[in-house]
Amino acid sequence: ADFDVNKSGQVEIIGWLYQYYNTEPHERVINITGGAVKKADIPAATQLFTTDWVVRYMVDNSLGKYWLEHEVDSPLNKYLEYLLPGEITHHSDNITLENIKVLDNAMGSGHVLVYAFDVLIKMYEEHGYSSREAASLILKNNIVGLEIDKRAHQLAYFALMMKAREYNRRILTSNVSPKLYVFRDVVNISDDIYKQLPQNINTEIKSLVTLFSNATELGSIMQFEKAYNIELLKSEIVKIKVDALDIFRIGASKDAIINMLNIIDVLQTKYEVVVTNPPYMNKFETSLKKYINKHFTAYKSDLFSVFIFNNLQMLKPDGYAAYMTPFVWMFIKTYEALRTYIVNNKQISSLIQMEYSAFEEATVPINTFVIQNSKSHELGSYVKLSEFTGGMAVQDQKVLEIIANPEAGYLYRTSQANFKKIPGSPIAYWASANLIHDFEVGTRMDSIVDPKVGLQTGDNHRFLRQWFEVSLTNIKFNAKSMDESLSSNKKWFPYNKGGSYRKWYGNYDYVVNWENNGAEIRNFKFPNGKQRSVVRNPNYYFRETISWSLITSGGFSIRYRKPSSLPDIAAPFITGLHEDLLYLLGIMNSPVGNYIFKILNPTINLSNGVVANFPVVNTKKEKNFSIIESNLNLTTDDWDSFETSWDFTKNPLLSKIDEHNRKSPPKIDTISDMCQKSAKFRRRINKYG
Incomplete structure (x- = not known):
């Protein structure tokens, strides 16, 4: 169907063919480890074809909505298949159709502009223009595009001219040309x-x-x-x-x-509508990095966030900017300045958050959204597609379903003023009024305790072992302070590396070489002499903590950790009074706790900075301790019932055998013990034959 010219497949053909043409250089560039993307490789690294239904959503809810706001009796909404439910605020000011300008400043092969052309044709026809006359006027007045990739520019030019010829067969022999421009380095003048x-x-x-x-x-x-x-x-x-x-x-x-x-004229002009799928890139060469730091310091984390901010500056009052970008800008701290700017100064008109891996062409989760250059702060329309797996075709289907039936359950209408009530201003559009109230009246976690991160060894293969890989006689299992660890003369100590999803207690898997107060780790350096390991917060080592895994792909879970461990950077932790720790353990392990963390940051990384924003409402604290302690005891017994626990004593099934029939469990040999025994056996063989 993408290639069916009777179903508007022409643009799909052009766009997909160019993306497939770019596949090998794209894969080569994005798989660069650690290095910046070179200037010549930027087109290959950033060129992604925008899915057709996303293009239609962006244009329908920007250009289409702008027209409906200024033309009260317009029938255009019947044509806008992806216009999300929501109120249309009518403006009294008159607009001239020929003066409406639509810009795509990262146009690729022109998909956005070609569909915008179709919408503009409908608008011209409403005003009595013939299709032939309208096609010429649109190229002359309404559509503008910019691109850094010469081949993509050529394809966009071709696609737009073919679209114009669909309505005006003489367009190729006229003097009208699209206002599409490609950036070229101006040198040797x-x-x-x-x-x-x-x-x-x-x-x-x-x-x-x-x-x-x-x-x-x-x-x-x-x-x-x-x-x-x-x-x-x-x-x-x-x-x-x-x-x-x-x-x-x-x-x-x-x-x-x-x-x-x-091009300068294009960049200096203000637009009614700016629609684009901007480049996603954060590996900058020195010159580009300096330029971004100078002009876009607060939004420098990724090129897409620079585009989000920059395009908003190109809008006329009440104009619309539409985007398709990674959705991390909605939640993580890196993009807090961008969120704060948008929430305080603009209006999020609508947003669609897609399922985590829906867009296979990109290696990041995606959203698409429309922002109005207005401070009206009306209710925005938000569609949450996180639960619908199956790729972009399923996402498309679900968007159409929610448009046909807004009561289906995954359309949210909310005021963005609520976002400012949550620390970090995440775009948590699905948060209930009661939960928003909890953020207002609750105490931030970091006002009670201070979430921290721990040790970065620099080489886990060198400094870590699973506990059964070393001799038990060389492990200090119960050190409660630095001094106690130092006086023990042991080499290995329990290490909290986070681990898989597990609530309350467990994941005691690793030990770390902390001999002589971590002397070898502290002195671990690169060949050039630069420090390789990082010893963070050493004053908190060996303390009683509650801890979680930084990577939460299996869901959030937090565990109690007895005094004796060193924490890893991948296992953020909280220390404090025993009762406070148990109470926080309970509320964060609850379904409500999990729900709050999905609001604060629904990505798979849950840093200590995110946990610091958790709202603590201190109600009925004492009534929860019996439940928390019961859960802790049950999970401790469960963990210790397996041989993988260093506190394992006997198989639980043995407890069902009469006392007089039980046999003492055999001593468990570690891998180290078995190797030593094997070495002794080989020496005896060599000695006695």
Whole structure:
């Protein structure tokens, strides 16, 4: 169906073919370990084809909604298949159809702009234009695109011209061309260009050429010191004379500068609608990193977050920006500044959060959303597709179902003012009023205790062992302080590495080489002399704690940890009074606790910073201790009933055998013990034959 031209499959063909063409270089670039993405590799690293239904959602809820807000009696909503349920606020100001501008500043092969063309045709037809006339006007007035990839630009140009020809068969012989531009590095400009320019124009052109010398790396995030009079600059460039032989390539320099000025004009313009699937990239080369740090410091974590902020600056009042991006910006601390800016200054009109692995083309979970350049803070429409597995086809189906039946249960209508009541302002649109109230009246976790992280050995294969891999005589199981560990003269000590999903108690699997107060780990360095290990919060080692695993792919679970262990960086922990620890253990292990953590951060990483935001409502504290202690005792007995526990004494089945028939359990040999016995046996064989 994607390739059926009778079902609008032309754009799908172009987009998918280009993505498949890019598959090998894309895989090569994104699998770079540790290195920055080179300038020449940015197109391959960031070029992802946007799924058709996501394009339609973004355009329907931005361009389509903008039109409906200004045209009270418009029948366009019958055509907008992916317009989410919600109120349409009508604006009294008059708009001119020819003045509505739609920009995609990372347009790829043009999928967004081609569908926007179809929507604009409907709008022109409403106003009585013929399809042929409308097609020319749309190319001339309404659609603008930018791209850093030359081949993608060519495909977008082709796709848009073919779309225009669908409505105007003479469009290819007309003088109308799409306003689609590709960034090119402007270098080697002939000095004869500057000699023919007035001094003031000369200075401005030189300044812009310097900036555009790196245009293919900066692309649409380029910033300018002032607003330039593009028409004046272009008129002066056009006047430059070119000799017939043009041995100094003045003609090529003129073309490069004209293209540069066209792009600057696009970047300086304000738009009613900006729709894009921005690049996802955070491995910056030095020059790009410096530029982003200078102009987008608060949003520098990833190129997509820079685009989110930058595109909002390109909107007219009440205009719409639509995106498809990784959904981490909604929750994690790295993007808190971006969330705070949006919640305080803009209106999240609608958002669709997709299932974690729905978009197979990207290695990150995705969402798509529309933001209005307004502070009205009306109720936004949010669709939660997290529970629906099966890829983008299933996500598409569920969106259409919720549009047809808003009562289906996964459409939420909420005010974004609620997000500010939750620490970190996560976009937790599904949080109930009661839970929001708990955040308001509760005490932050870090006001009671201080969640921390522990040791980073630098090489776990070198410094860690499972407890049964070393001699039990060389393990100190019950050290309660640094001094006690040092005086024990032991090499190995219990180590809390987090581990798999398990509540209340357990995951006592590892020991760490902490001989002589961790001397070998503390002195562990790279060959260049740089410190490799990191000993964090050593004053809290060997204390009584509650702890959880940093990676929570199996769900959140927190466990009690007896005094004696060193914590790993992957096992954040909390220390405090015994009663406080048990109470916090109970509330965080409850279904409500799990629900709150999914609001604070529904990704698989649950850092100590997220736990610090947990609201503690101290009600009926004393009544919970018997339940908590019972759960703790039961899970402790369960853990110790298996041979993998170092506190294992006998199989639970033996407790059902009469006392006089029981046999003492054999001593458990560790791997180390067995190796030693094997070595002794070999020595006897060698000695006695």
